[in-house]
Amino acid sequence: MPTVAADPIRIHPQGNLERNNWCDRHNTIHRRLDNIQEQVEKTIYHLESDVKSLLSAVNEIPWNVPLVPGTPLVDIFEDPS
16 A cells, blocks of 8 residues: 555645646646737738838839939938048
């Protein structure tokens, strides 16, 4: 016959309840993390789509827009220092 000390659930009937509570919390955390991961993936997908749309719009801009005579050219990439 096994000793009582070898089976802690028989010594502490509440131990099984505590274990169930821990498992429930553990599962709840994993469900929340799964939901967060899904939302992050959706956000990334939408951001990628928006960036592609913006790049497409920028590529469609006619870069040979006639300048007003006498207007100085400004290099937007020039180092201001």
